[in-house]
Amino acid sequence: MEEITNLTKQLIRFQTTKDNTKELKRCINFVAKQLPKHLYVTKGVNKDKPYLIISVKRTKKPKLILTGHLDVIEAEQEQFRPKIKNGRIYGRGSADMKAGAAIAVQLMKEEKEKEIALMLTTDEEIGGADGIGYLSRQGWKPKIALSVEPSEQKINTKEKGVMWLKIIASGKAAHGSTPWKGENAIEKLIQKYLQIKKIFPKIGKDKWKITMNLGMIKGGHAPNKVPDKAEMWLDIRYTEKDNISRLLKKLRKIKGMQVKLLQKQPMLDTDENNHYIKQLKKIAKTSFKKELGASDVRFFAKRGVPAADFGPIGANYHGNNEWVSIRSMEEVYKTLKEFIGTL
Numbered sequence: 001m002e003e004i005t006n007l008t009k010q011l012i013r014f015q016t017t018k019d020n021t022k023e024l025k026r027c028i029n030f031v032a033k034q035l036p037k038h039l040y041v042t043k044g045v046n047k048d049k050p051y052l053i054i055s056v057k058r059t060k061k062p063k064l065i066l067t068g069h070l071d072v073i074e075a076e077q078e079q080f081r082p083k084i085k086n087g088r089i090y091g092r093g094s095a096d097m098k099a100g101a102a103i104a105v106q107l108m109k110e111e112k113e114k115e116i117a118l119m120l121t122t123d124e125e126i127g128g129a130d131g132i133g134y135l136s137r138q139g140w141k142p143k144i145a146l147s148v149e150p151s152e153q154k155i156n157t158k159e160k161g162v163m164w165l166k167i168i169a170s171g172k173a174a175h176g177s178t179p180w181k182g183e184n185a186i187e188k189l190i191q192k193y194l195q196i197k198k199i200f201p202k203i204g205k206d207k208w209k210i211t212m213n214l215g216m217i218k219g220g221h222a223p224n225k226v227p228d229k230a231e232m233w234l235d236i237r238y239t240e241k242d243n244i245s246r247l248l249k250k251l252r253k254i255k256g257m258q259v260k261l262l263q264k265q266p267m268l269d270t271d272e273n274n275h276y277i278k279q280l281k282k283i284a285k286t287s288f289k290k291e292l293g294a295s296d297v298r299f300f301a302k303r304g305v306p307a308a309d310f311g312p313i314g315a316n317y318h319g320n321n322e323w324v325s326i327r328s329m330e331e332v333y334k335t336l337k338e339f340i341g342t343l
């Protein structure tokens, strides 16, 4: 266990934020260097994002692929100095997910027989398309894919789907002193936004519902000009109950605005009766959980691979005072070790 705790602390010290390519590479190299000789190791870079694939056997169809990401959200310098207090490791990325990565690396180091592999990537926090998104299209087809993302030691089999839209309103430019001569695109966009907002349900106790977030707006050049163009970006998260194509059609019927589909990611909806998922649940003595956010394994799910998240207990991901429970790390390690033994 000490090895996993130490590795987690070492990984936290790397300032692996999205634009810090040098540090991302340094971190990947650091992990690669400590791997025993019996493992097959592939180091690569896709679109400036380094990755590492560690495999026990030379096959692209292992029983299990573990995934982990080494990138973290930007933080104050101090957060890159790990601290141990009250059985927890504090630091940026401790829970999300350098602890999980360290657990997975340790499992790989110890394994000599089973057909398992680990993919460590560095772009999960910005969508994962160039990491697991890319690697999942390179012919890898495991029986099951598991990400060691923090999941409170529960098994996430469901994650909401994601749709990003750009809404554009057009008007007519005029001087600010004669607004009646123009058509104000920003005002139009505000009206459209309020109209769109009404389509979405209010979120009460049940969070497993479709949501919409207005994340960005852009429009206008100067206070004394009637703007002729305004844009907004919407992040929509949906569940199995929502018909997303119908929603898109509905939005496209709204007059006076243009809808551009920027990206659409399916939801993770893994069969809870899948043999491997059931096996993991039994060993972990845990329950299933629905996750509101999206994780990397959905790229494997998209290709028909049963996929889920299973990782330690932690809190304050992406915030100050992020921590992960050392005892929980140990339990996750033991569970995965036993699970691998059954493969």
Ligand SMILES: [Zn+2]
Binding pocket: 069, 096, 097, 124, 149
């Ligand atoms: Zn994560």
